[in-house]
Amino acid sequence: MPSLIDIRRRIRSVRNTQQITRAMKMVSAAKLRRAQDRVIASRPYGAALRGLLADVAAAAASDERVAAQPLLARRPERHVQLILITSDKGLAGAFNSNLIKAAQRFAEEHKPAATDFVLIGRKGRDFFRKRGVPITGEHLGMAKVQYDDAAAIGQKLMERFRNEEIDAVYLLYNEFKSVMAQKTTLAQVLPMELPKQTDPVDFIFETPPLEMLASLLPRYVESELYRALLESAAAEHAARMTAMDAATSNASDMIDRLTLYMNRVRQASITKEIIEVVSGAAAAE
Secondary structure, eight states, rough: OOOHHHHHHHHHHHHHHHHHHHHHHHHHHHHHHHHHHHHHHHHHHHHHHHHHHHHHHTTTOOOGGGOOOOOOOOOOOOOOEEEEEEOOOOOSHHHHHHHHHHHHHHHHOOOOOOOOOEEEEEHHHHHHHHTOOOOEEEEETTOOOOOHHHHHHHHHHHHHHHSSSEEEEEEEEEEEESSSEEEEEEEEEEEOOOOOSSSSOOOSSSSSHHHHHHHHHHHHHHHHHHHHHHHHHHHHHHHHHHHHHHHHHHHHHHHHHHHHHHHHHHHHHHHHHHHHHHHHHHOOO
């Protein structure tokens, strides 16, 4: 049976851990609010860009040169590029492990095609670097992502796709749904699938629609990467806040159980001492 000193030391250790997890929860909650605001602010822009692209694509549909756009070229997938967005830090529950498992399944399902990885985030980078997979890009410290960062990544990928070094580009990330839910999302970035125009509108274009389409396609790829990075950042803070809240609650439960156990041990010790005193007094008589 452990001594009272050992139990008190254990309670003190758990209480110190609880203070850390509670502080981490508060920090993640503050960061989540800012990240969530950025995600919500970016969604109307993405929807507007998709609508504009659908209008331009509908206007240029009659032009046979649309199929010759490099970012729309469809080829057999012999060489695939996967962009994996994980976090730089842990203590976020299953946030990173679910993504890594999904990336491994993706590579298995696309065999015999070769899969290259662009790894955004330290956790994914550390995991796949140890396994010797082909890595064509590493990007760390993307928690405070800016549009220029996403644009730089997108431009490199589009250049490789135009040069036919890769045949398809996929994006794997956690999409922010709510504080309690994040959805592991796999999206194909290249070749692009033009959004369909459901309500035909008669536009008068000053610039030829084909030229507008060629200009919009790269911007659309960059915006999709930027939106995915924002979604992943918000989902990470939400997952960490939820994990730290659960850890804080578990610490409270453990402190209660240890306190109850300590009282039982102390009561048993007192009872034993009383019995020894009574036995000694009886023997003295």
